[in-house]
Amino acid sequence: MDARQAAVSYILGYSGIHGSLRHLRDRYPDADRRLLHLMQGLDSAAALVRDGRIVAAAAEERFTGEKGTGDFPVQAIEYCLRTAGITAADLDVVAHSFHYTLDPDIAELDEDAAGQFASLYRPERQRELWRTLVGPMPRRDFVAVPHHVAHAHSALDLSGFDSAVVIVSDGMGETESMTVLRADTDGLRPILTVPASHSLGVLYSLVTHHLGFLPAMDEYKVMGLASFGDPDRFGDVFTDLVRLAPEGGYVIPLLTGEVDRRSQDLHEGALARLVDLFGPARQPGEELTQRHKDIAAGLQRRLEDLVLRTAEWARSTTGEARLCLAGGVALNCTANGRIVDSGLYDDVFVQPAAGDDGAALGAALAVSSRDGNPRVRMTMPYWGNAYRDETLREVAASTEGFVVEEFTDDRALAARVAGELADGKILAWFQGGMEFGPRALGNRSILADPRSSETRDLVNLRIKKREDFRPFAPAAKAESAAKFFEIKPGAEDQYAHMVVLTRTRPEHVAGLGAVTHVDGTTRVQTVRREHNVRFWELLDALEERIGVPVVLNTSFNVQGQPIVRTPQEAVATVRDARLDGLVLGRTYLRPVGVEAAR
Template identity: 50%
Template sequence: MRILGISGLHNSEEFKRRELPGLSDREYRISQGRDSAAALVVDGRVVAAAAEERFTGEKTTGAFPVNAIRFCLDQGGIGLDDLDLIGHGFAHERSGLESGDDYLDRRFTEVYDPERQLDWFAEHFPGAEVRSRFTPVSHHLAHAASAYYASGFDDCLVLVADGRGETESLTVYTGIGGKLEALHTVPAMHSLGTLYGVFTLYLGFEMAMDEYKMMGLASYGDRTRYERELRKLVHVRQGPEFAVPLLARDGDLLQRETHRGVLAVLEELFGPAREPGGPLEQRHMDIAAAAQVALERCLLHVLRHYRRQTGLRDLCYAGGVALNCSANGLILRSRVFDRVFVPPGAGDDGTAVGSALYLHATRKPETPIQPMRMPYWGSSFSSEDIAEHLATRTDVSSRRVTDEEELLAETAQALERGEVVAWFQGGMEFGPRALGHRSILADPREARMRDHINNLIKKREDFRPFAPVVTEAAASTFFEIRGGRERQYAHMLFTTRTRQEHRDRLGAVTHIDGTARVQTIGADANPLLHALLERFGGLTGVPVLLNTSFNLRGQPIVRTPREAVDTFLRGGLDRLVIGDHVVVPGGVS
């Protein structure tokens, strides 16, 4: 069975710009349906998946994923009419709207109505028969499926938490015997994702994009300074219940579309909001820390309740909130569950994968779904493709190194000398993290390397940490990872502590609070990067590298050789290892 899954809501921001003129760009970003993507599942296996942003260059775009769809079909060697089913990770219904609101009615008709997806297919794939094969999948169910069916777990608890789905913001499921059953939902009016996003907005960042910045900033704050204020805004109740009465302060349509009502309350409590790009004060750090604590407290409250009620010992977890690595690390370290799985595409792009997996599981349950290892499901290029592009460049020097041992030894030596290396190999990763195929790599030992990459290459805020990638065999030596849990860190979605005795040796990848967002690599998952880590470890005694995404500020992760070379030059990196080619700026390599 061949199933295509898609995510995103085309025209969502454009509708808001037309209907509500005069808002700020940050306010227009507050719209549902970003992170559009496509995924192809064939007989229970993900064979291709990619976010539309990688093709258009518009970060977090919600545009109809026509380029991603075409890529997936090309990878599968099929056309649109060869598909058995098409799923979409939203299933809005007009009955869920507030009656009599013309704005919401028009938005449903022009953006949310599943019929609009058929319109976009007809526009981009004229003549293809889609209607009989198209199935909307509720948003949280698609998230849940992206985690449960990819995990390989038989029986587990499944948590979905985000800004909102159709009408809900948190759902708890059981995943038992291949079936998902909902136990509990929290309506959008009490959304943890929206709460965290509004604090992100208050602190001068972009909502629905920069929450990870607030997460990093929180580590610099006093987690207790504003604890009393947050407890007034977020109430933990008996059983699995919690409430976020703060969000009710967005009283009218304009406030709900901009969160001006909630922001006014935050300014009353904490002082003026930070202007974008303005100086960061200690109170900003303390506010971020308090919001992080509130999020973690609510998540653990829900999870502990359902762990006791169901007796299920494993957890799958997805939704935008599941990209909060600090909260994920706390959940894992709490030992409430034996195993925790978060898919690499935990955000809305992952509902493309999830909607396809859900349809497979419900329509063809006799064919098992293949658990995932690494999500290298995107564009890849042969050595010949790369050479063809490099032959057109006059601004770089390149040479091919066909001996893999020579390539690895040379790259390890360059890293040991302090070079910053762009690393472009194999299929592009799915999800927001660079997992060793579209990475910038560097020596992790000196804190000054972090500052160098932040200031000169990535041109981003200096408080933001970089992640380490480490061999599975060495992970528990350098980081506080329990033996047997190394593979849970494969997707760079959990923080843990760098062991005290190694913090000075890992200054570029250890955050201010002693934590690190670790990615572990096994030889079976990424043989080339694993071998490079071993070579670097042989030179330095540390089989760890700094690993950050191969992109610059405001740019999606690179997809093609052209983007790789252009970004390499703009970023001022020292060398690019792209396939079996070594590239340096100008001169002689």
């Protein structure tokens, strides 16, 4: 080993199961397309870790334009390598976020299962794909990391906690749907597992389907809808659907009754049972009635109660006072908010890419953690494609159809943009490195005045072309967030990544109508100057201009599209969505013909 090899260790993690969606499509050509989405292996991504530090991370969807794609993340891998200035031959370890093994009994009994395992899941298949689609094998190892171990590391290793409880909950890993682990400086030990056949995540996705939305994608819409419903109307039904088991566990008999292979893959029996329990399934686009809202509310409350119960059990069993959450269920910011509010734990950390994109990062960190790197609390996940101001200025200058204003300092830019927002303009905001995970955290955002609920309706219908019931989140200066939102002073950083729900303080609800949900809740992002100077300056300028250091912040995309990655995509989306302007680095682009604010 030469000196360079000894000094540097590059570990690349990736997620997704290539071809899984196509496999199901071919297998069940007549099946409801939305149901195919329930399968394992979406949200492929790549992440590169060098000596325990994250160099780059991005989801493949941002490159291909196919939201949630599970295809082998060739372009995300290329991006990671390019950012580090290395090639695949320089990688020490490649880690995949799944580790499937085939039960020999099943292989013998079920030819289909064996075929599916061979074409999709076996670890050797990943090596073949790597050789074909990327090239040279890594220098040291190509490893398969168990899915929930990857999720657990994606949170724990970025939490800064020496010891903690980690709750991983998602649709499913290889064989389980929830794993509770106890972590200390020696590593992670599971203390509770719930099998995949009793998955809270799958139940939530099936009800998402019943309500006319896309499973494994639109669960957050159901969460938003729940605020309009009465959780008691179907409370008893949900209590019966998910039954309590000892030691923090639970069972979901509904999911275990599928008799044949097709029903197991597509859950058709369980969906039929949901119709018996709740009435006809809503078709996409159909009107949302009070019944639908009450179903969403009942489901959401049951999920919250169960996650909270497991968190309570883990707290009393282990004595640990710190908690990490990961897996798709950890994107349920309402449930996260209940855990934080319960005061059960002194500190709760949710890594913002809690879904399977984050498992790519977790797979890399799982390997990296063996080197004994200290766990350091992450700040902001700006690990995607980054552009310098100079590049953005060149893009702005060469873009036709816009009036371009250039600014030489951040305060002047912030004052100008704040004036436009105060004047009712809806603007796109494109800065620096792209966020990893589903949330726009101030670098790929659409921004608007937070004060009036009319702005919310306007952004929903005119720009995002999405359902009018869906709330928008605010970003706020961290140092004054507790004045407007129910955040304990000192706990602001738990709200840095938009994954924990809180409430707008009652005296500010009327003044923050665009970013407060119907039930008074809000998913605020707290912004520190040292983590995003330009975004913070904008909030500061807004405080001066409109009296609140708050902005409506939603992801920079339109319905069905992933968040924009490049400045060129940003310009195209601004044109298509007819936004009032685009802030690109330190330039402000106004479409020709749109009047400037006075």
